[in-house]
Amino acid sequence: MxxxxxxxxxxxxxHAEAHFIAASxxxxxxxxxxxxxxxxxxxxxxxxxxxxxHRLAPAQQAMVASDPDLRRGLALxxxxxxxxxxxxxxxxxxxxxxxxxxxGFTVRLTASRADAAQTYVSIxxxxxxxxxxxxxxxxxxxxxxxxxxxxxxxxxPGFALQLIEPTDSDIVRGLRDAGTDxxxx
Amino acid sequence: xxxxxxxxxxxxxxxxALLEGIADIxxxxxxxxxxxxxxxxxxxxxxRAYAPPLLELCHLLRVAALAPRRRFESFFWxxxxxxxxxxxxxxxxxxxxxxxxxxxxxxxxxxTIVYPxxxxxxxxxxxxxxxxxxxFLVSALGYPAVLERAEALLAGPPRAAAAGETANExxxxxxxxxxxxxxxxxxxxxxxxxxxxxxxRHAPQGRSFTTDDIDDESVLAFWLAAEExxxxxxxxxxRGFLLLIEAMEHAAASVAxxxxxxxxxxxxxxxxxxxxxxxxxxxAGRHRVIGADEVADGIDPLAALAEPPADAVKLLNARERAExxxxxxxxxxxxxxxxxxxxxxxxxxxxxxxxxxxxxxxxAAAERVLASMAPGxxxxxxxxxxxxxxxxxxxxxxxxMLASLHLLARAGRIEAVHLLVALExxxxxxxxxxxxxxADPARLGAVLADPTLGGPQAAALMLRARRAFQGLSRAGFxxxxxxxxNLVAGHAAAAPALPVLAARLARARAAxxxxxxxxxxxxxEADRRVFAARFAQIYAITPEETLP
Numbered sequence: 001m002x003x004x005x006x007x008x009x010x011x012x013x014x015h016a017e018a019h020f021i022a023a024s025x026x027x028x029x030x031x032x033x034x035x036x037x038x039x040x041x042x043x044x045x046x047x048x049x050x051x052x053x054h055r056l057a058p059a060q061q062a063m064v065a066s067d068p069d070l071r072r073g074l075a076l077x078x079x080x081x082x083x084x085x086x087x088x089x090x091x092x093x094x095x096x097x098x099x100x101x102x103x104g105f106t107v108r109l110t111a112s113r114a115d116a117a118q119t120y121v122s123i124x125x126x127x128x129x130x131x132x133x134x135x136x137x138x139x140x141x142x143x144x145x146x147x148x149x150x151x152x153x154x155x156x157p158g159f160a161l162q163l164i165e166p167t168d169s170d171i172v173r174g175l176r177d178a179g180t181d182x183x184x185x
Numbered sequence: 186x187x188x189x190x191x192x193x194x195x196x197x198x199x200x201x202a203l204l205e206g207i208a209d210i211x212x213x214x215x216x217x218x219x220x221x222x223x224x225x226x227x228x229x230x231x232x233r234a235y236a237p238p239l240l241e242l243c244h245l246l247r248v249a250a251l252a253p254r255r256r257f258e259s260f261f262w263x264x265x266x267x268x269x270x271x272x273x274x275x276x277x278x279x280x281x282x283x284x285x286x287x288x289x290x291x292x293x294x295x296x297t298i299v300y301p302x303x304x305x306x307x308x309x310x311x312x313x314x315x316x317x318x319x320x321f322l323v324s325a326l327g328y329p330a331v332l333e334r335a336e337a338l339l340a341g342p343p344r345a346a347a348a349g350e351t352a353n354e355x356x357x358x359x360x361x362x363x364x365x366x367x368x369x370x371x372x373x374x375x376x377x378x379x380x381x382x383x384x385x386r387h388a389p390q391g392r393s394f395t396t397d398d399i400d401d402e403s404v405l406a407f408w409l410a411a412e413e414x415x416x417x418x419x420x421x422x423x424r425g426f427l428l429l430i431e432a433m434e435h436a437a438a439s440v441a442x443x444x445x446x447x448x449x450x451x452x453x454x455x456x457x458x459x460x461x462x463x464x465x466x467x468x469a470g471r472h473r474v475i476g477a478d479e480v481a482d483g484i485d486p487l488a489a490l491a492e493p494p495a496d497a498v499k500l501l502n503a504r505e506r507a508e509x510x511x512x513x514x515x516x517x518x519x520x521x522x523x524x525x526x527x528x529x530x531x532x533x534x535x536x537x538x539x540x541x542x543x544x545x546x547x548x549a550a551a552e553r554v555l556a557s558m559a560p561g562x563x564x565x566x567x568x569x570x571x572x573x574x575x576x577x578x579x580x581x582x583x584x585x586m587l588a589s590l591h592l593l594a595r596a597g598r599i600e601a602v603h604l605l606v607a608l609e610x611x612x613x614x615x616x617x618x619x620x621x622x623x624a625d626p627a628r629l630g631a632v633l634a635d636p637t638l639g640g641p642q643a644a645a646l647m648l649r650a651r652r653a654f655q656g657l658s659r660a661g662f663x664x665x666x667x668x669x670x671n672l673v674a675g676h677a678a679a680a681p682a683l684p685v686l687a688a689r690l691a692r693a694r695a696a697x698x699x700x701x702x703x704x705x706x707x708x709x710e711a712d713r714r715v716f717a718a719r720f721a722q723i724y725a726i727t728p729e730e731t732l733p
Contacts, residue, residue, distance in 0.1 A: 001393045001396070001434060002390075002396055002397040003396045003434055003436075004395045004435045005380065005383070005384070005394055005395070005433065006392075006393030007393070007437075008433065008436050008437060008440065009440070011440060012436040012439075012440045013436070015435070015436035015439055016429075016432040016433050016699075017248075017373065017432070018232065019216075019232075019431070019432040019435045019436060020372065020376045020428050020429060020432035021231075021369050021372040021373060021376070022231045022232035022233075022234075022432075023374075023428050023431060023432065024372040024375065024425075025231040025367060025369070025372060025426055026227050026228065026231045027424065027428070029200070029204060029227065029228075029231065030732050038290045039202070039206060039324075040205075041206050041207065041210050041320065041324060042262065042323040042324060043210045043217065043262055044210075046258060046262035046263075047262070050263065053253045057461075059697070068272070069327050070326075072328075073323070073327060073328035073329060074327055076328060076329055077258070077328065078330060080256055080258065080332075081256065083260065092352070107203075116706075121684065125302040130259060131254070132253060133253055137493060138387055144296065150214055156233065158625065166449035
């Protein structure tokens with residue numbers, strides 16, 4: 001097909017111009033090397049907030065910490081997907097908290113008598129307060145809106161849960177920390 | 186978000202990173218968005234053609250809000266891979282109760298939202314792109330801004346017009362966000378330079394230039410005379426002309442014809458691939474299949490092979506793919522631009538090395554590269570190796586089609602007929618029709634292999650196909666591949682694309698064969714001098730010292 005420039009007329013030439021510009025920009029974008037570290041996508045944040053197994057890479061956590069837009073987005077998202085929330089508690093004794101409580105649920109931490117390196121995490125949820133179709137999947141721990149740790153809950157129906165976690169793990173330390181928020185999703 | 190640094194009026198690094206980030210989203214190692222969806226998103230963004238899909242997206246929000254507590258995020262981010270079938274499944278599992286505020290009707294093809302003031306339909310096949318567009322929105326505008334508009338829309342009375350108002354708001358916001366990231370002045374200037382040069386070249390003949398006037402000679406003449414920095418490299422000049430041809434043909438087609446049929450690339454959603462050959466009866470009533478040389482030039486077979494499920498089969502390795510991309514880039518214009526493509530492959534690489542050497546401050550190194558262009562020197566590689574290589578690629582494609590035919594026939598897939606006809610052009614399909622396997626292909630393999638049923642020609646072909654399958658050691662051609670549904674689906678999806686690819690390669694080979702090896706060598710020697718002199722001029726290095 002041979003096309004003459006003059007035969008296109010003004011409308012066709014405008015069309016050709018728009019196509020050329022778009023195709024040229026697209027080619028430029030494809031050839032362009034990535035000049036910076038990739039930001040976490042919203043899909044990453046959503047996965048962190050809803051998928052018990054998903055972890056943010058350390059570099060992504062650092063970017064969330066340093067980017068106010070990402071922090072605000074994550075905070076909004078956690079607020080929307082979260083079912084029950086316990087906000088940061090008042091300062092406790094120097095040893096940290098062994099009980100966290102929010103409307104509709106309680107978290108208790110008990111050192112294992114058999115092994116001090118292990119801590120029982122007991123979660124009691126009021127079924128009347130739980131409005132989702134599926135049972136709780138994870139307990140998120142955040143500090144000032146930033147992800148601290150996440151505890152995947154057993155994949156079985158139930159509102160009285162008990163798990164055992166290393167005492168020095170991020171999740172146990174995060175739960176004991178009075179400055180963290182807890183969100184059940 | 187910080188402002189993106191703009192380089193030479195090109196798209197910003199931030200926009201490039203944002204689109205890369207969307208392309209990188211993966212689920213269990215598989216990209217969330219297929220290459221076709223990523224390409225379509227790129228087209229929407231750079232072509233500023235996002236207004237219509239934003240309207241669809243705003244209507245889709247009503248569907249997504251069927252999620253518990255109206256958490257529409259579950260639709261956009263809770264479905265793992267962005268595929269039409271996955272969204273159809275999500276919607277089926279959340280059908281609204283009768284009497285819902287906004288009824289959503291769904292069928293095999295998509296959903297219709299029934300408003301008091303109108304109806305709006307969205308196909309499942311469209312949804313992956315709309316989800317990618319949502320990903321773009323939250324990445325560019327931020328989740329809070331998108332959430333605010335979405336919640337306002339969903340909280341208001343359900344009206345079709347309200348979706349339009351929200352879409353307009355989003356469209357304005359995207360326009361404003363893109364403006365500093367997507368400057369068009371630079372690209373417009375590039376177009377003006379090309380059009381101005383071609384117009385001046387043909388003015389003495391008293392006529393306008395045509396796409397046919399863009400040939401090997403004009404590309405080289407333009408580059409030799411170009412003073413604009415954006416056309417400093419031969420590759421950039423050739424790319425500009427290829428884009429101009431594409432733009433002119435696209436404009437002519439758009440102005441002339443509004444296509445009646447709905448075409449698409451999502452076979453899962455029942456859309457029709459424009460280039461998929463289809464069975465038909467000829468004037469004599471014999472059943473045949475439209476050959477690859479008869480189909481439209483509108484599809485990209487290499488892209489089709491990279492799409493799931495075809496990408497599960499390693500029909501091409503990285504090198505084969507890159508070489509085919511190079512040979513086929515000019516598409517149907519390849520015949521008159523083949524020399525330009527070879528010049529870019531050979532001398533474009535030399536120019537890149539000179540440029541890189543100078544960037545590193547190595548003037549002597551740049552001169553050494555230039556010296557390597559002297560006649561008789563081993564470098565650069567010549568044009569003739571491409572002839573041999575294109576023969577090898579053609580042989581590989583034929584082997585791959587044969588092996589794929591063997592697998593599809595064994596698996597009882599009708600897609601085998603695409604390959605059957607491509608490999609044996611004059612094959613009469615009447616015996617297959619009479620055996621009933623065109624309607625019910627389960628016995629296709631058995632019928633084809635039996636000369637008394639499928640005919641001796643087909644049986645001989647199937648013997649070659651079996652040998653090719655046994656001799657091909659690549660992912661997707663394992664001995665048990667015919668019993669693995671994902672691989673069978675991959676071969677079936679690739680079957681329409683392979684003959685198109687082979688036909689295009691044949692066209693490129695014909696262009697290469699128009700000159701004998703001696704003529705190509707003579708052309709190379711002439712080009713060495715021309716390119717060396719131009720490189721010396723552009724980079725201010727002396728050709729007299731390096732060329733006799």
